[in-house]
Amino acid sequence: MAEQHDHEHEHDVEGAAPEAPVKVVGAEPDLTKGTARPITVFGNPVLHREVKDVTSFDGELSALIDDMFQSMYAAEGVGLAANQIGVDLKVFVYDCPDDEGVRHIGHVVNPVLEEFPKDRRRVLDDGNEGCLSVPTAYAELPRPDYAAVTGQDKDGNPVRVEGTGFFARCLQHETDHLFGFLYIDKLSKRDRKDALKQMAEGTPRYATVPNE
Ligand code: NI
Numbered sequence: 001m002a003e004q005h006d007h008e009h010e011h012d013v014e015g016a017a018p019e020a021p022v023k024v025v026g027a028e029p030d031l032t033k034g035t036a037r038p039i040t041v042f043g044n045p046v047l048h049r050e051v052k053d054v055t056s057f058d059g060e061l062s063a064l065i066d067d068m069f070q071s072m073y074a075a076e077g078v079g080l081a082a083n084q085i086g087v088d089l090k091v092f093v094y095d096c097p098d099d100e101g102v103r104h105i106g107h108v109v110n111p112v113l114e115e116f117p118k119d120r121r122r123v124l125d126d127g128n129e130g131c132l133s134v135p136t137a138y139a140e141l142p143r144p145d146y147a148a149v150t151g152q153d154k155d156g157n158p159v160r161v162e163g164t165g166f167f168a169r170c171l172q173h174e175t176d177h178l179f180g181f182l183y184i185d186k187l188s189k190r191d192r193k194d195a196l197k198q199m200a201e202g203t204p205r206y207a208t209v210p211n212e
Contacts, residue, residue: 136202
Protein backbone atom coordinates (compact mmCIF):
# COMPACT_ATOMS: atom_id res chain seq x y z
CA MET A 1 0.00 0.00 0.00
CA ALA A 2 1.18 3.50 -0.76
CA GLU A 3 1.80 6.14 1.88
CA GLN A 4 -1.06 8.17 3.28
CA HIS A 5 -2.01 10.88 0.85
CA ASP A 6 -4.43 13.54 1.99
CA HIS A 7 -4.55 17.24 2.67
CA GLU A 8 -3.90 16.79 6.34
CA HIS A 9 -0.71 14.97 5.49
CA GLU A 10 0.44 17.52 2.93
CA HIS A 11 0.26 20.21 5.58
CA ASP A 12 2.80 18.29 7.60
CA VAL A 13 5.43 19.01 4.99
CA GLU A 14 5.25 22.77 5.40
CA GLY A 15 3.86 23.17 8.87
CA ALA A 16 5.07 22.07 12.26
CA ALA A 17 7.26 19.01 12.54
CA PRO A 18 5.21 15.85 11.98
CA GLU A 19 4.39 13.94 15.14
CA ALA A 20 7.04 11.34 15.82
CA PRO A 21 5.74 7.81 16.29
CA VAL A 22 5.44 7.22 20.02
CA LYS A 23 5.70 3.48 19.89
CA VAL A 24 6.94 0.73 17.57
CA VAL A 25 5.21 -2.66 17.47
CA GLY A 26 7.42 -5.25 15.78
CA ALA A 27 11.07 -5.31 14.84
CA GLU A 28 12.79 -3.34 12.11
CA PRO A 29 14.13 -5.67 9.40
CA ASP A 30 17.87 -6.17 8.90
CA LEU A 31 18.50 -3.95 5.88
CA THR A 32 21.92 -5.45 5.20
CA LYS A 33 19.91 -8.36 3.74
CA GLY A 34 17.79 -8.53 0.61
CA THR A 35 17.54 -6.66 -2.66
CA ALA A 36 14.83 -4.35 -3.94
CA ARG A 37 12.94 -5.74 -6.90
CA PRO A 38 10.71 -3.88 -9.40
CA ILE A 39 6.99 -3.65 -8.65
CA THR A 40 4.34 -5.36 -10.78
CA VAL A 41 1.50 -3.09 -11.87
CA PHE A 42 -2.20 -3.31 -12.76
CA GLY A 43 -2.66 -5.64 -15.71
CA ASN A 44 0.04 -8.13 -14.70
CA PRO A 45 -1.81 -11.47 -14.27
CA VAL A 46 -0.03 -12.28 -10.98
CA LEU A 47 -1.96 -9.42 -9.35
CA HIS A 48 -5.37 -10.57 -10.52
CA ARG A 49 -5.62 -14.11 -9.17
CA GLU A 50 -5.29 -15.80 -5.81
CA VAL A 51 -1.67 -16.77 -5.20
CA LYS A 52 -0.44 -19.98 -3.57
CA ASP A 53 -0.25 -20.85 0.10
CA VAL A 54 3.26 -21.03 1.53
CA THR A 55 4.12 -24.62 2.51
CA SER A 56 7.92 -24.41 2.97
CA PHE A 57 9.17 -22.32 5.86
CA ASP A 58 12.81 -22.22 4.88
CA GLY A 59 15.69 -19.93 3.99
CA GLU A 60 14.09 -19.14 0.65
CA LEU A 61 11.04 -17.72 2.41
CA SER A 62 13.25 -15.63 4.71
CA ALA A 63 15.15 -14.29 1.70
CA LEU A 64 11.85 -13.44 -0.01
CA ILE A 65 10.74 -11.45 3.04
CA ASP A 66 14.08 -9.58 3.06
CA ASP A 67 13.58 -8.68 -0.61
CA MET A 68 10.01 -7.59 0.08
CA PHE A 69 11.07 -5.16 2.81
CA GLN A 70 13.78 -3.74 0.54
CA SER A 71 11.30 -3.40 -2.33
CA MET A 72 8.67 -1.75 -0.12
CA TYR A 73 11.15 0.79 1.25
CA ALA A 74 12.62 1.51 -2.20
CA ALA A 75 9.11 2.34 -3.43
CA GLU A 76 8.26 4.26 -0.23
CA GLY A 77 5.31 2.02 0.51
CA VAL A 78 3.82 1.06 3.87
CA GLY A 79 2.82 -2.48 2.85
CA LEU A 80 3.74 -4.95 0.10
CA ALA A 81 2.35 -8.31 -1.01
CA ALA A 82 4.60 -10.95 -2.64
CA ASN A 83 2.74 -10.84 -5.98
CA GLN A 84 3.71 -7.16 -6.17
CA ILE A 85 7.25 -8.35 -6.88
CA GLY A 86 5.92 -11.15 -9.08
CA VAL A 87 6.09 -13.99 -6.54
CA ASP A 88 3.19 -16.45 -6.47
CA LEU A 89 3.05 -16.92 -2.67
CA LYS A 90 0.85 -15.68 0.17
CA VAL A 91 3.10 -13.32 2.14
CA PHE A 92 2.91 -9.63 2.93
CA VAL A 93 5.16 -7.20 4.80
CA TYR A 94 4.31 -3.86 6.39
CA ASP A 95 5.85 -0.84 8.08
CA CYS A 96 2.77 1.24 8.64
CA PRO A 97 1.55 3.84 11.12
CA ASP A 98 -1.90 3.72 12.66
CA ASP A 99 -3.92 6.81 13.53
CA GLU A 100 -2.48 6.92 17.06
CA GLY A 101 1.10 7.37 15.85
CA VAL A 102 2.08 3.76 16.53
CA ARG A 103 4.38 2.29 13.88
CA HIS A 104 3.67 -1.38 13.06
CA ILE A 105 6.39 -3.49 11.39
CA GLY A 106 6.20 -7.15 10.40
CA HIS A 107 5.21 -9.85 7.97
CA VAL A 108 2.36 -12.36 7.71
CA VAL A 109 2.45 -15.65 5.80
CA ASN A 110 -0.84 -17.21 4.59
CA PRO A 111 -2.96 -14.37 6.02
CA VAL A 112 -6.69 -14.74 6.47
CA LEU A 113 -8.82 -11.74 7.38
CA GLU A 114 -10.97 -12.41 10.44
CA GLU A 115 -14.67 -11.71 10.26
CA PHE A 116 -15.47 -8.34 11.76
CA PRO A 117 -16.19 -8.95 15.48
CA LYS A 118 -19.91 -8.93 16.25
CA ASP A 119 -19.41 -7.12 19.56
CA ARG A 120 -17.52 -4.23 17.99
CA ARG A 121 -19.20 -1.16 16.55
CA ARG A 122 -18.56 -1.12 12.83
CA VAL A 123 -17.08 2.26 12.00
CA LEU A 124 -16.13 3.03 8.42
CA ASP A 125 -13.03 5.11 7.89
CA ASP A 126 -13.29 6.95 4.57
CA GLY A 127 -9.63 7.77 4.07
CA ASN A 128 -7.62 7.90 0.91
CA GLU A 129 -5.92 4.80 -0.41
CA GLY A 130 -3.16 4.16 -2.90
CA CYS A 131 -1.24 1.12 -4.08
CA LEU A 132 2.31 0.70 -5.39
CA SER A 133 0.80 -1.46 -8.17
CA VAL A 134 -1.47 1.39 -9.28
CA PRO A 135 1.28 4.01 -9.28
CA THR A 136 0.45 7.70 -8.74
CA ALA A 137 -3.30 7.07 -8.24
CA TYR A 138 -5.31 7.69 -5.08
CA ALA A 139 -8.98 7.29 -4.28
CA GLU A 140 -11.22 7.54 -1.29
CA LEU A 141 -12.36 4.10 -0.16
CA PRO A 142 -14.41 3.48 2.99
CA ARG A 143 -13.14 0.52 5.01
CA PRO A 144 -13.78 -0.79 8.53
CA ASP A 145 -11.45 1.03 10.94
CA TYR A 146 -10.53 -2.26 12.63
CA ALA A 147 -9.10 -5.44 11.12
CA ALA A 148 -7.42 -8.60 12.37
CA VAL A 149 -5.47 -11.11 10.33
CA THR A 150 -4.35 -14.58 11.34
CA GLY A 151 -1.58 -16.51 9.63
CA GLN A 152 1.95 -17.66 10.27
CA ASP A 153 5.39 -16.15 10.66
CA LYS A 154 8.39 -17.14 8.53
CA ASP A 155 9.09 -20.10 10.81
CA GLY A 156 5.53 -21.42 10.58
CA ASN A 157 4.41 -20.28 14.03
CA PRO A 158 0.82 -19.02 14.25
CA VAL A 159 0.44 -15.23 14.41
CA ARG A 160 -2.42 -12.81 14.76
CA VAL A 161 -2.06 -9.13 13.86
CA GLU A 162 -4.75 -6.56 14.57
CA GLY A 163 -4.91 -2.90 13.78
CA THR A 164 -7.02 0.22 13.72
CA GLY A 165 -7.27 3.23 11.44
CA PHE A 166 -4.73 3.44 8.63
CA PHE A 167 -3.05 0.20 9.75
CA ALA A 168 -6.40 -1.65 9.63
CA ARG A 169 -6.72 -0.37 6.06
CA CYS A 170 -3.24 -1.74 5.30
CA LEU A 171 -4.02 -5.22 6.69
CA GLN A 172 -7.15 -5.43 4.54
CA HIS A 173 -5.40 -4.03 1.45
CA GLU A 174 -2.45 -6.46 1.63
CA THR A 175 -4.60 -9.53 2.33
CA ASP A 176 -6.82 -8.59 -0.62
CA HIS A 177 -3.73 -8.52 -2.88
CA LEU A 178 -2.97 -12.17 -2.13
CA PHE A 179 -6.51 -13.15 -3.14
CA GLY A 180 -6.17 -11.28 -6.44
CA PHE A 181 -7.90 -8.02 -5.57
CA LEU A 182 -6.63 -4.46 -5.86
CA TYR A 183 -8.26 -1.65 -3.91
CA ILE A 184 -9.53 -0.18 -7.17
CA ASP A 185 -11.66 -3.32 -7.63
CA LYS A 186 -13.68 -2.11 -4.63
CA LEU A 187 -14.36 1.34 -6.09
CA SER A 188 -17.37 2.44 -8.11
CA LYS A 189 -16.91 2.02 -11.87
CA ARG A 190 -16.35 5.74 -12.23
CA ASP A 191 -13.77 6.03 -9.44
CA ARG A 192 -11.97 2.95 -10.74
CA LYS A 193 -11.76 4.46 -14.18
CA ASP A 194 -10.50 7.71 -12.68
CA ALA A 195 -7.78 5.87 -10.71
CA LEU A 196 -6.62 4.08 -13.87
CA LYS A 197 -6.52 7.43 -15.66
CA GLN A 198 -4.37 8.88 -12.85
CA MET A 199 -2.06 5.89 -13.25
CA ALA A 200 -1.85 6.29 -17.03
CA GLU A 201 -0.97 9.97 -16.68
CA GLY A 202 1.54 9.64 -13.85
CA THR A 203 5.15 8.45 -13.69
CA PRO A 204 6.11 6.15 -10.82
CA ARG A 205 9.11 7.19 -8.71
CA TYR A 206 10.29 3.57 -8.47
CA ALA A 207 11.12 0.68 -10.78
CA THR A 208 8.15 -1.25 -12.18
CA VAL A 209 7.80 -4.45 -14.21
CA PRO A 210 6.58 -3.59 -17.72
CA ASN A 211 3.37 -5.35 -18.73
CA GLU A 212 3.44 -7.52 -21.86
NI1 NI B 1 -1.31 -2.44 -2.93
